[in-house]
Amino acid sequence: MPKSKTFTLYLAKSGVEDFERALTQAAQDRVSAKDATVVESDGLGSKAIAYIFDNEPRSPPWLSDIGEVFDGLPAIKNKSSCAVVVFKHAKRIFITSFAHGWQYIDDSRIESDFGLRVAVNSLSDSKLRRIDRSHLGEAMKGVSQSAFQRDLQAFGIDEALDLVRRITGKAEDSEFANSIAGSTSLKITREMTLPDLAGIAEEALTRFQSDAYKKTSFQIIDKVRPILDQALLMKLDAKAIEVIKAGQDSFELALPGWSEDDVVYYGFSGLRVQRRYPDLLMSNYRTELGDDIGRLDIDCLHKHGVIAEFASDAMIKKRWSLKKALIGSLVIDNGLYAISEGEWYRLDQQFKDDVDGVFHELVKGWDSTPLKIIKKVSEDGKRTGFESELEYNKRCASYYGQLCLDQEILPVVSIPYGKFESCDLIDIAGKRLIHVKKSSRQSSVLSHFFKQGSNSARILKTYPEARQVLLERVRALSNGAAAEHLRENLGDTLSGWTVEFHIIDAPRPNGSFAIPFFSRITLREEARTLRGMTFGVVLRFIPT
Numbered sequence: 001m002p003k004s005k006t007f008t009l010y011l012a013k014s015g016v017e018d019f020e021r022a023l024t025q026a027a028q029d030r031v032s033a034k035d036a037t038v039v040e041s042d043g044l045g046s047k048a049i050a051y052i053f054d055n056e057p058r059s060p061p062w063l064s065d066i067g068e069v070f071d072g073l074p075a076i077k078n079k080s081s082c083a084v085v086v087f088k089h090a091k092r093i094f095i096t097s098f099a100h101g102w103q104y105i106d107d108s109r110i111e112s113d114f115g116l117r118v119a120v121n122s123l124s125d126s127k128l129r130r131i132d133r134s135h136l137g138e139a140m141k142g143v144s145q146s147a148f149q150r151d152l153q154a155f156g157i158d159e160a161l162d163l164v165r166r167i168t169g170k171a172e173d174s175e176f177a178n179s180i181a182g183s184t185s186l187k188i189t190r191e192m193t194l195p196d197l198a199g200i201a202e203e204a205l206t207r208f209q210s211d212a213y214k215k216t217s218f219q220i221i222d223k224v225r226p227i228l229d230q231a232l233l234m235k236l237d238a239k240a241i242e243v244i245k246a247g248q249d250s251f252e253l254a255l256p257g258w259s260e261d262d263v264v265y266y267g268f269s270g271l272r273v274q275r276r277y278p279d280l281l282m283s284n285y286r287t288e289l290g291d292d293i294g295r296l297d298i299d300c301l302h303k304h305g306v307i308a309e310f311a312s313d314a315m316i317k318k319r320w321s322l323k324k325a326l327i328g329s330l331v332i333d334n335g336l337y338a339i340s341e342g343e344w345y346r347l348d349q350q351f352k353d354d355v356d357g358v359f360h361e362l363v364k365g366w367d368s369t370p371l372k373i374i375k376k377v378s379e380d381g382k383r384t385g386f387e388s389e390l391e392y393n394k395r396c397a398s399y400y401g402q403l404c405l406d407q408e409i410l411p412v413v414s415i416p417y418g419k420f421e422s423c424d425l426i427d428i429a430g431k432r433l434i435h436v437k438k439s440s441r442q443s444s445v446l447s448h449f450f451k452q453g454s455n456s457a458r459i460l461k462t463y464p465e466a467r468q469v470l471l472e473r474v475r476a477l478s479n480g481a482a483a484e485h486l487r488e489n490l491g492d493t494l495s496g497w498t499v500e501f502h503i504i505d506a507p508r509p510n511g512s513f514a515i516p517f518f519s520r521i522t523l524r525e526e527a528r529t530l531r532g533m534t535f536g537v538v539l540r541f542i543p544t
Contacts, residue, residue, distance in 0.1 A: 005188040006180065007197055009204060010105060011114040012086075012093035019049050019086040022095050027051065027084070027104035045089030046200040052083045053104065086192075090202040102185075108230030112184050115209055119167045119182025120218035121207040128169040176203055184228060223351045224521075227337065227344040236337055236344050237298045237323070239330055244282070245296050251328030251339075252281050252508070254443070254516065255308055255320065265385055269305040269319055278375055278385050279506045279544060280306065280439070285322075301326070327443065327516045338517050340443050347517070355517065358524040362539045363513070370542045371399050373504050375436070386544070389438055392504070393424050402427045402434070403478055410473060412459070412466045420459050421452070422470050428486045431497045433457060438504045446519035452500065454526040457499050460490075461533055498536035506544045513541035 012022050020028055030036045030053060037052040057077035067073055080097035095105055166183035174190075177200075181187040186204055213219065227233055243250045265276040270290050277284045286293060287302075301323035308318045324342040331337070336347045374387045374395075386392075390406050397404035406424040425434040435453040437446065459466045467490055475483035489497075501523075507513055515523070527537045 002191045002193050002196070004189060004191050005156060005193075006030045006187060006193070007096050007194070007200075008102070009115075009186045009188065009197070010095040010097075010184070011111045011186075011199060011205065011208065012095060013109055013111060014092065016093055016109050019088075019093065022086050022093060022106060022109055023051065023084065024106045025102050027053070043195055044085070045087040045094070045201070048085060048087035050083055050085045051101075051104070052100070053081065055080045060511075068242060087198065087201075089198045090205055092201075092205060094197075094201045096197060107184070108297075109226075110184065112228030113225070114204075115182035115184055115186035116167065116221065117182070117210075117213070118186050118204045118207045119169075119180050119218070120213035120221060121210045122171050122173065122176060122180050123167060123169040123184075124172050128167065176200070223348050225346045227346060232236070233344055234298070235332060235407060236330070236339070237301060240326065240328075240339065241296055241298060241301070243328075243330060243454075244286075245293055247286065250330055252282050253285065253306060253322075253325045254327050254439075254515075255280065255306065255318075256324065265306040265309050267309070268539055269307050269308075270300070275434070276309075281506060283509060340516055340518050352517070355520045355524050357540075358527060359515070359520045362523065362527060362537055364538050364540055366540065370502075373395055373542065373544060375544075383395055386438065386504075389424070389436055392438075393436055396425055396436075400425075400427070401429075403474060403482065405473070405477075406436070408473060408477075410466070410469045412463060412469055414465055415459055415463055420456055420466070422456050422460060422466075423453070426474070426486075428474075428482060428489060430490055431494075432500050433460075434500045434502060436502045436504070443516040443518040446515055447504075447522035450519070450522050450526045453499055453501060454529050457494075457497075457530055457535055461494050462537075464492075491536070495534065496536075498538055499530050500538045500540060502540050502542055504542045504544060513543075 018021055021032060023031070025352060027036070031051060032372040035053075037050075037054065039050045041048045041050070057079045059076060060078050062074060063076055080100070082101035082104070084101040084104050085096050085098070087094055095110070097105060100446070166181065169179065171177040171180050177188045177190045179189045188200060188204075190200075192200065214222070227236065240251060265278060265486045266280040266284070267274050267276050271288050275284075275288065279528075289296065297445040302321050304322040306322065306325040307489055321342070323339075326339050326342070329336060329338040329347070336349055336352060338345050338347055371392075373392050376385055376387060390404075393404045393406040396402065402425045404424070405422055405426055407421070409419050409421055411419050424436045426432070427434060432451070433456070435449065435456075436512070437449045439445075458469065471483050471487055471490075474486050503513075503515070505513060523539065530537045
């Protein structure tokens with residue numbers, strides 16, 4: 001009886017017919033130079049070729065480190081060899097690798113979600129062992145693992161924000177596999193020999209092409225999907241360049257994963273002229289390009305950069321590539337794609353429509369012109385920037401008769417972490433908890449902003465001691481009458497209160513305001529949570 005073994009299987013794209021085309025250029029060069037052993041066989045599928053890459057024995061790099069302290073070490077030589085087996089079966093080309101042979105597989109010529117789709121069509125959504133995922137709103141990656149088989153929701157998957165990149169579990173059909181791990185590749189474990197891999201590959205192809213997973217919890221993988229296909233990524237980058245050159249407003253710029261609170265000016269690197277700007281806008285980048293915009297190409301996405309200089313002398317200038325700072329979306333071949341933090345994603349149209357619908361529903365206008373943020377110029381006249389959020393919030397409190405609680409950290413022993421910030425501004429008479437943020441261009445920063453506002457409201461509603469600490473701080477900052485008015489309006493349930501998010505930003509070229517799509521997802525989820533606690537939710541924009 002065959003022993004239980006594990007093989008890793010890749011599926012070449014349908015247009016790949018030549019076996020060598022599945023290999024990287026480095027591997028092809030070694031084959032051409034006869035620096036690899038190439039062996040053909042008809043014992044695996046209709047045709048199979050093994051590419052064996054043998055290397056000269058070398059001393060391991062750690063040996064010299066040990067030799068600095070110890071004498072008389074053996075003359076160890078390691079021989080690093082690997083292999084890639086390519087075979088054709090069921091009219092498709094499959095690849096399996098041995099040792100580090102995966103490094104010789106051209107990832108632009110393989111199906112980027114082959115393993116993941118086979119896995120979701122082969123595993124029970126209630127019998128999983130491990131999920132690898134990344135969180136769009138917070139730019140975080142993580143792994144959840146269980147010693148026991150668990151259902152998908154037990155791993156804490158957020159249907160909107162968590163991108164499932166790899167799934168591991170026990171297969172439902174033991175004849176196909178005992179256990180499966182699926183991402184780009186399919187790692188399969190069962191009793192088998194290498195010749196059995198052709199039949200397994202054919203069954204895997206059938207499962208790859210199936211949409212049975214859409215009737216299970218695994219349907220979430222279609223909401224937002226990361227693009228791993230190198231050819232498609234190049235196509236998306238090229239299309240983005242076309243849109244930018246055409247002057248369309250499909251894309252904007254943002255500082256990836258960085259707070260803008262202390263930024264005094266922005267600039268661009270890799271260009272002949274380098275002016276300073278108080279806002280990070282695509283229109284400013286086009287201005288810097290001038291007549292050179294016609295020569296804009298994909299290389300510029302990496303060569304050109306965004307620069308931020310901060311108010312603190314202790315902080316050096318920060319630079320990001322233009323692609324890393326690019327946010328926006330476009331349509332190619334009837335597919336909707338979005339870029340954030342330098343990564344491209346495919347979006348489900350209905351899901352996007354739902355998210356956008358909630359965003360537009362939450363955005364409200366002003367009864368009168370809102371107080372504008374002040375632009376400042378350095379004494380030497382070389383640097384411009386806006387006043388800090390704290391300075392702006394203090395002016396708002398005075399102008400509107402509100403109370404500024406920005407940076408007022410309230411200690412509450414019974415809550416997680418033992419402290420929280422209730423809001424930036426509190427409108428006691430209007431029953432509003434107001435949170436303020438400069439700029440609407442950063443997904444991760446805005447997602448944190450919305451979550452923070454939701455969490456603060458939840459603490460105030462569910463912890464009586466939190467409300468008491470807030471009352472004491474209001475009494476200390478204002479007077480007893482204000483604190484008593486707040487006590488009456490808070491009550492025991494904060495009935496009739498609204499959480500408002502105010503974002504200070506420049507309007508887009510068409511005069512409208514927007515936030516990145518992935519931040520809209522977070523806003524939708526937090527708005528649901530707040531409304532479930534009977535809070536009103538409003539989003540307003542303050543134009544610079």
